[in-house]
Amino acid sequence: xxxxxxxxxxxxxxxxxxxxxxxxxxxxxxxxxxxxxxxxxxxxxxxxxxxxxxxxxxxxxxxxxxxxxxxxxxxxxxxxxxxxxxxxxxxxxxxxxxxxxxxxxxxxxxxxxxxxxxxxxxxxxxxxxxxxxxxxxxxxxxxxxxxxxxxxxxxxxxxxxxx
Numbered sequence: 576x577x578x579x580x581x582x583x584x585x586x587x588x589x590x591x592x593x594x595x596x597x598x599x600x601x602x603x604x605x606x607x608x609x610x611x612x613x614x615x616x617x618x619x620x621x622x623x624x625x626x627x628x629x630x631x632x633x634x635x636x637x638x639x640x641x642x643x644x645x646x647x648x649x650x651x652x653x654x655x656x657x658x659x660x661x662x663x664x665x666x667x668x669x670x671x672x673x674x675x676x677x678x679x680x681x682x683x684x685x686x687x688x689x690x691x692x693x694x695x696x697x698x699x700x701x702x703x704x705x706x707x708x709x710x711x712x713x714x715x716x717x718x719x720x721x722x723x724x725x726x727x728x729x730x731x732x733x734x735x736x737x738x
Contacts, residue, residue: 618720623696624652627719628661631688635730644668646679648730650688658690658699658707663730688732689716696720700735713737 618626628650639645646666653660662685669680690699690707698717699707708714716735717724728734 620693620696620719623719624659624691626722627691627698627725628652630722630725631661631663631728634728638730644670651685652691653685655690655693657694658692661688661691662686663688689735691719698725698735700732 631650632648635648639648644667646668648666649664651662651664653662664682664685666679666681668677670677687701687704690701691697692699692707696719697715698719699709699714700716702708719725725734
């Protein structure tokens with residue numbers, strides 16, 4: 576199109592794109608659909624959150640089957656104004672080895688798995704029990720409206736951390 580300056584601009588744009596790809600967590604790059612680019616939410620927040628929790632439960636089944644002491648894990652959205660806590664509740668099998676009686680012990684308090692921002696659906700790793708980690712340029716770990724961002728989840732939230 577133009578002179579030699581245009582080639583340099585194309586090279587700079589290419590390097591900017593490479594830098595953006597490096598910032599993606601665990602190499603997961605969301606697929607940019609038309610609805611994602613325009614900021615259109617294809618489903619309601621509650622419906623998307625339900626699908627997200629169901630996907631988390633589905634992905635932990637192989638982990639549960641490896642251990643004899645675990646019966647099930649349930650993921651649940653547990654309130655919050657701006658950031659919704661996503662907790663997991665684990666049901667363990669307690670065996671009395673003297674009598675051989677097995678009883679189920681259900682976790683009543685739960686553990687924090689991640690946080691989801693109510694307005695955007697962005698997924699954040701927890702900084703603690705009360706708040707998400709929101710600092711830095713790559714604080715967002717995925718989005719509940721984009722299924723490709725949470726396709727490889729695990730029980731304890733390791734997918735939320737950079738490797």
